[in-house]
Amino acid sequence: MAEAARRLTALAQQVLGTPLPVRLRAWDRSESSGPPGTPGSPGTPVLVIRRRRALRRMLWKPGELGLARAWVAGDIDIEGDLYQALDLLAGHLWEREEDTARRSGPAALVHALRDPVLRAAGRELLRLAGPWPPPAPPREEARTGGGPLHTxxxxxxxxxxxxxxxxxxxxxxxxxxxxxxxxxxxxxxxxxxxxxxxxxxxxxxxxxxxxxxxxxxxxxxxxxxxxxxxxxxxxxxxxxxxxxxxxxxxxxxxxxxxxxxxxxxxxxxxxxxxxxxxxxxxxxxxxxxxxxxxxxxxxxxxxxxxxxxxxxxxxxxxxxxxxxxxxxxxxxxxxxxxxxxxxxxxxxxxxxxxxxxxxxxxxxxxxxxxxxxxxxxxxxxxxxxxxxxxxxxxxxxxxxxxxxxxxxxxxxxxxxxxxxxxxxxxxxxxxxxxxxxxxxxxx
The missing domain is CATH 3.40.50.150 (Vaccinia Virus protein VP39)
Known part of the structure; x- marks a missing residue:
């Protein structure tokens, strides 16, 4: 049964502590209807997770970088008004990165699994994400060569x-x-x-x-x-x-x-x-x-x-x-x-x-x-x-x-x-x- 969208929506609410403010469509073509009270639920922007590997990217690099890699690679997308979607999501995803920005890779997963509230959600996300490791970052990612800044x-x-x-x-x-x-x-x-x-x-x-x-x-x-x-x-x-x-x-x-x-x-x-x-x-x-x-x-x-x-x-x-x-x-x-x-x-x-x-x-x-x-x-x-x-x-x-x-x-x-x-x-x-x-x- 195609139900990835429903499971992901429930997990997102568990992790974020609040309903996901947009509708969600998953790689198996399942789609959530959006939480009650969202502005014009049928017309609410849709967050599309095109490929399971998007979850691996986001779990490997929690916060903005994982989302960015998934977006650039085309693993996630927005259908509908992009400005409205970004506005709705800003306080739920991007502005939470201060809690996770210093943790990445396996260390971030270990931290999440130690949290009693997130443990079950983390295990479910790992199952949905598919085999590890995540794919390489998109080629559009900058490579400045290291060394001192601003030479x-x-x-x-x-x-x-x-x-x-x-x-x-x-x-x-x-x-x-x-x-x-x-x-x-x-x-x-x-x-x-x-x-x-x-x-x-x-x-x-x-x-x-x-x-x-x-x-x-x-x-x-x-x-x-x-x-x-x-x-x-x-x-x-x-x-x-x-x-x-x-x-x-x-x-x-x-x-x-x-x-x-x-x-x-x-x-x-x-x-x-x-x-x-x-x-x-x-x-x-x-x-x-x-x-x-x-x-x-x-x-x-x-x-x-x-x-x-x-x-x-x-x-x-x-x-x-x-x-x-x-x-x-x-x-x-x-x-x-x-x-x-x-x-x-x-x-x-x-x-x-x-x-x-x-x-x-x-x-x-x-x-x-x-x-x-x-x-x-x-x-x-x-x-x-x-x-x-x-x-x-x-x-x-x-x-x-x-x-x-x-x-x-x-x-x-x-x-x-x-x-x-x-x-x-x-x-x-x-x-x-x-x-x-x-x-x-x-x-």
Whole structure:
């Protein structure tokens, strides 16, 4: 009799201490109806466990990593509204990982079987999971080579994992703007292109760019910012990236725009730039890759690259502060499949470290809701071009991008994540920062 879904639903309630908030369909085609009181039970999203090996993955690596591996491999899936499913499951699965994140493999199973409440459930799950061991992790999992974090070499490997997956793939996801950071929406009905154009203009106005100035874009991506600044504001711009594929694409765009005399694209680490000073610096969606151990160095290097009176626009995702910052753990799914070695910091720490490097912070603007809108549009673009995206990369890679962008959209909407533009100045000893009395005139 096909009854795996019923048994799994009962076991999930036993382990979680609460009914599973979604319907469940198992590999034997059995399906649970969902717990009483779930929103519109027949229309509730369905968690599909396509293969028994998904259970082996989740038992071997309890918490987020096991779920991530099962998702990337296609062993589990969601039918219905992905956002609704993630919202319903967040408090039942992903937010419980603090209890299990430090246990994995056989040790985790032993721990579970020692718990009198979980012992019977654990044995039943082991029977349902099938023969051990679990399959190897999906090939999309990052391999940065070990060694110390955030060396130039390791950072380059980490950046390559995320960005060197094909420029055409990113064209389908990001749209014609090729901007991979939070847009600035004039309204919810604006187009993504309009919102990204507005963001680039906002950055340029905050930096007070003027013809003839030198701009350094740290983490320039596919070149959209330096192109916009050179074309619209007449600056001489240098964009640096660690992604070879991005650099090739950006240089082609520069040549096609006829701006090769004013825009230079380099494959270069921020620690290797030696041709300062610049009149203005921007770092848009790059500082998340720097790491807490290197952030003071990052801030110091940028300060040294600016002329006195020059401005820095640092656009960076922030997490909520913790009561004890020692409890911070990098998200395992993001670390293994999305942004290897990436770290998020609270806004307050970022401001403190910029000030410690000698910057005067003059303005902070929160764009949290703007990023949620941006991510939802990227997810829609990916879903529209799904078959092509799979062909351009792999089924697992496309699944990674869909899950991480949808989950991040919810995190911004629920105030679990924020994103901020911090405008800072290398103020001269005279104190003349060159800032307007009304700093929000750039609106």
């Amino acid at each position: 130039v070499r390791r950072d380059k490997r980490a950046i390559s994992h995320h960005y060197d997956v094909g420029n055409t793939f990113y064209e389908r996801v990001l749209g014609p703007s090729m901007v991979y950071s939070c847009a600035y929406w004039p309204g919810p009905d604006a187009t993504l292109e309009d919102a990204q154009h507005a963001k680039l203009g906002l950055v340029c106005r905050k930096l007070a760019l003027a013809p003839g100035q030198r701009l350094l874009d740290v983490g320039c991506g596919w070149g959209s910012m330096v192109l916009h600044a050179a074309r619209e504001y007449g600056v001489h711009a240098v964009g640096i990236t660690l992604s070879g594929e991005q650099a090739v694409y950006a240089r082609k765009r520069v040549a096609e725009a006829g701006l090769a005399d004013r825009v230079e694209i380099r494959v270069q680490d921020y620690r290797e730039v030696r041709d300062g000073p610049y009149d203005a610096l921007c770092s848009i969606g790059m500082a998340e890759h720097v790491g807490s151990e290197r952030y003071a160095e990052y801030a110091h290097e940028l300060h040294c690259l600016l002329r006195p009176g020059g401005r820095l626009l640092n656009h960076q995702i922030a997490r909520r502060p913790l009561a004890d910052e020692a409890d911070y753990r990098v998200d395992e799914f993001i670390d293994r499949y999305v942004f290897p070695d990436g770290e998020l910091a609270p806004l307050g720490r970022t401001v403190t470290q910029l000030e410690a490097a000698g910057f005067e912070v003059r303005d902070v603007e929160a764009l949290r809701e703007h990023y949620a809108l941006t991510l939802r549009q990227w997810v829609a673009n990916l879903e529209t071009h799904w078959e092509e995206a799979v062909r351009l990369t792999s089924p697992g890679r496309a699944r990674v991008w869909r899950l991480y962008m949808a989950a991040c959209a919810l995190s911004f909407e629920r105030n679990r994540l924020g994103v901020n533009q911090v405008l800072a100045v290398r103020t001269p000893e005279t104190g003349a920062a060159g800032m307007p009395l009304r700093t929000r005139d750039w609106r």
